[in-house]
Amino acid sequence: xxxxxxxxxxxxxxxxxxxxxxxxxxxxxxxxxxx
Amino acid sequence: xxxxxxxxxxxxxxxxxxxxxxxxxxxxxxxxxxxxxxxxxxxxxxxxxxxxxxxxxxxxxxxxxxxxxxxxxxxxxxxxxxxxxxxxxxxxxxxxxxxxxxxxxxxxxxxxxxxxxxxxxxxxxxxxxxxxxxxxxxxxxxxxxxxxxxxxxxxxxxxxxxxxxxxxxxxxxxxxxxxxxxxxxxxxxxxxxxxxxxxxxxxxxxxxxxxxxxxxxxxxxxxxxxxxxxxxxxxxxxxxxxxxxxxxxxxxxxxxxxxxxxxxxxxxxxxxxxxxxxxxxxxxxxxxxxxxxxxxxxxxxxxxxxxxxxxxxxxxxxxxxxxxxxxxxxxxxxxxxxxxxxxxxxxxxxxxxxxxxxxxxxxxxxxxxxxxxxxxxxxxxxx
Numbered sequence: 161x162x163x164x165x166x167x168x169x170x171x172x173x174x175x176x177x178x179x180x181x182x183x184x185x186x187x188x189x190x191x192x193x194x195x
Numbered sequence: 196x197x198x199x200x201x202x203x204x205x206x207x208x209x210x211x212x213x214x215x216x217x218x219x220x221x222x223x224x225x226x227x228x229x230x231x232x233x234x235x236x237x238x239x240x241x242x243x244x245x246x247x248x249x250x251x252x253x254x255x256x257x258x259x260x261x262x263x264x265x266x267x268x269x270x271x272x273x274x275x276x277x278x279x280x281x282x283x284x285x286x287x288x289x290x291x292x293x294x295x296x297x298x299x300x301x302x303x304x305x306x307x308x309x310x311x312x313x314x315x316x317x318x319x320x321x322x323x324x325x326x327x328x329x330x331x332x333x334x335x336x337x338x339x340x341x342x343x344x345x346x347x348x349x350x351x352x353x354x355x356x357x358x359x360x361x362x363x364x365x366x367x368x369x370x371x372x373x374x375x376x377x378x379x380x381x382x383x384x385x386x387x388x389x390x391x392x393x394x395x396x397x398x399x400x401x402x403x404x405x406x407x408x409x410x411x412x413x414x415x416x417x418x419x420x421x422x423x424x425x426x427x428x429x430x431x432x433x434x435x436x437x438x439x440x441x442x443x444x445x446x447x448x449x450x451x452x453x454x455x456x457x458x459x460x461x462x463x464x465x466x467x468x469x470x471x472x473x474x475x476x477x478x479x480x481x482x483x484x485x486x487x488x489x490x491x492x493x494x495x496x497x498x499x500x501x502x503x504x505x506x507x508x509x510x511x512x513x514x515x516x517x518x519x520x521x522x523x524x525x526x527x528x529x530x531x532x533x534x535x536x537x538x539x540x541x542x543x544x545x546x547x548x549x550x551x552x553x554x555x556x557x558x559x560x561x562x563x564x565x566x567x568x569x570x571x572x573x574x575x576x577x578x
Contacts, residue, residue, distance in 0.1 A: 167576075184477065192561065192574040194570060
């Protein structure tokens, strides 16, 4: 698992845009869009 | 292959952390759990090659044959010679084995068409090499300590065992090499940790807490007797530390072992079950077509299709693909880094559970998904 705090850095590195991180229960889901 | 659970003669490596009587209790529990799994699997014959005398622990339906003397390689060869084949052989040190694992192994020998049905008329009729539609020649289940926990063969052949160094950290590798040098097609089974030490007992017991072995491991408090200490400042043994207790008490079916010996429940029950409420919430917001990368048994793809969303799963595991297809899921057996259809046209790429770790390089994976997605498409990744 990649921690939620690392997702923004990942997004920047991959060229995807981090649109948000949704939390459902104890799970977290990042939404990354393709420009 | 089993030993009668007599104190002083079995599980001696658990001593002195355990008394010899306690070690024998562990052996009896592991044996009973193992025999229960064997009794519930689909094999037509069940044979126990026994060192010692049968006791009340032996359930009905098993044929008992004595082990011969000599080294383990000789005893294995002799046991197979008595049992014939095709067949699958395990020991008594992996009480976490399940009927499903055994049936999977038997099925690989059996083949998709059942031409080598174990113990059935066709299976008994020939020692011929299986045809292209039959099963594999051999299966081998390796253990993390370098040994092996299961071996399956189409027919008995003493050359498989004689001279292979047994009970070493290189036994599994040597056994695999021997099978291949004999020209046999070998499929590897899932790895299982066998119980040699108190630490092993703590770990295996945590994996199957409701089994006889797991209950006994808890009663004997073996986690406190093992040498491993948590990496945190508490200094507690890993299994007792507050960092790990919830995991170990959760009744996990599969765990990851960290470098310090700690265990992490990876939630396989969730993979096989219906979508959770959290899954449903995520899936409700997705736009098709959806590519579920590392779909496993396919719970998300199936749920999406039921919602009327076009979805396709991919998984590199043939077992996962087989399970998914049996459930009616559209799935391709491939790596997402292979040639995936619809490059540049997917609206959503889904990475549930721990799938952001696929390939061990999240950047490379996300870049690949970026290539697969349509402009404006979205990756939804559990983090």
